Amino acid sequence: MTPLHRDAVLHRPELPYAYPGPGRSLVVRLRTGRGDAERVRVVYRDRYQPPSTDRARPMRRVGRDELFDYYQAELRVDPPRYRYWFVLDHPAGTLWYGEHGFFDDPPDQGAFEVPYVFDEDRIEAPEWWRDGVIYQIVPDRFAGPPEPPRSTPGEVLGWEDPPTHTGRYPGTLRGIREHLDHVEDLGANLLYLTPIFLSSAYHGYETTDYYQVDPHLGSLDDLKELVEAAHRRGMRVILDGVFNHCGPEFFAFQDVLEKGEASRYRDWFIVRRFPLQMYPEPTYETWASVARMPKLRTSNPEVQRYFVDVGRHWIREAGIDGWRLDVANEVSHGFWKVFRRGVREERPDAVLLGEIWHDPLPWLRGDELDSVTHYPFRRACLDFFALRRVGAARFDAQLARGRLSLPGPVHDALVTLLDSHDTARFRELAGGDSESQRLAVLFQMTYPGVPLVYYGDEVGLRGGEDPESRRPMVWDPDRWERELHQAYRRAIGLRREHPALRRGEVATFWVDAPAGGYLFGRRYEDERLAVALNNGFEELELDVPLPEGWARSEAAGAPDLLGGDPFRVEGGRLQGRLAPRSGAVLALP
Known part of the structure; x- marks a missing residue:
């Protein structure tokens, strides 16, 4: 008879094992060894009431990975003051489990406790977010005039030219607006544009002026018209905010370059030594050792005030619905708390989506971000559908581990993506296999989360790592893979029609x-x-x-x-x- 593995059992009265549910309920989870428990219950009461008021509720197994089973139950007491134990039936007997460990008989002390559940402690993204299907666009390579303006500086590419690391295509904000029919017909209802502000780089991640639309892409009026046109179609629009670092022409960095230690902006950056220099090695911290991307000291209150104003400005000025936030995990937690408060004062239902590639729980506790890019989901789909490196059981285990590492409402607000501008395209990694992509998309549109479609995936656009993954959109229908396009439309349509697939x-x-x-x-x-x-x-x-x-x-x-x-x-x-x-x-x- 195999005993229960006590070292596999885990609960803490905190995220993600305990969190507020609707109506001041408490959702509790318990982890056990895989296959160890025959039945799991939770015994609970108001922490100020006697044991005679104990209630027992069965716990449902909500997932399992290679090593563990996960159980969950929702508890309610009024007032919402919780004291609880877990009861585990296993082949060798019954164990009680609480804050003080394991007991063979009902103990009289050592229970887990959540002293009080407040309504405002519930973690939920804006109501509209979970109904979204995101369409991601790199603006200069989506749609625009047939040829770039002759005055365009730097490396200029035509629509049929292969992408390079520095070349700019003729795409514009107006071009996006003129092709909203395509996005609407696909079924997407949320536009995410990579950076559109004045920048020394086509991709916009070296920002020069956070208050100016890049003239290569259009004007402030073009942005307003795009947002208004999207809103008339029931679409939302989010912009890409690059607040971890700036470009070398950003006014504050230029001031430090010019004035050195005397600059009033010296503490806006993390300078290792003066004089400040970019080459051959930067004397300041950067993003990923790129000298042209000096890292901002986001713990500095002046920096925080500046970028909170940026965040509010574009909501107020252009009517955007939120922000995708670049390199969110390298920005200080204090910054995001301040930024969230400021943006929500401007627009209470604005969404904050962070770029994070790993465990995001520290940023998703309800006071910083609403969602992150769920790259572990992408890895699982690649392994199962495209690369066929894992079977269905391992695939399910990967998904369960990710799902149960976060509170339920937090996980269900994550952005589920198959690729993006930062990765090779899914189709490329699948060796061009359309069946793998169609299956993966069907899964993406039927699994919890907020799905993202990277422009061109829906018509069979291919490409390896950057810059190949950033090829321009194809607008000739004769070059589209029609069956794939229809598969996207059907899967997205089902998601939009059936609340069970969204919520x-x-x-x-x-x-x-x-x-x-x-x-x-x-x-x-x-x-x-x-x-x-x-x-x-x-x-x-x-x-x-x-x-x-x-x-x-x-x-x-x-x-x-x-x-x-x-x-x-x-x-x-x-x-x-x-x-x-x-x-x-x-x-x-």
């Missing part, structure tokens, strides 16, 4: 690692959907038991919302066939 809980029903089969459910209010994926090369016949509560009829059809052959529910089991390299979105009866 519902998620549960894994079945994985078949050798065959590449994966089945999971989404549930929200009265809607229940099952998403079936076959990443293998043989037809799959499914006969899978559904968890209790997921099917309300013992015998009925389960139509495929993508138009494929229907499945059936018989005796609580989902039955049907799935062709190789295909997927289905099934409406459960």
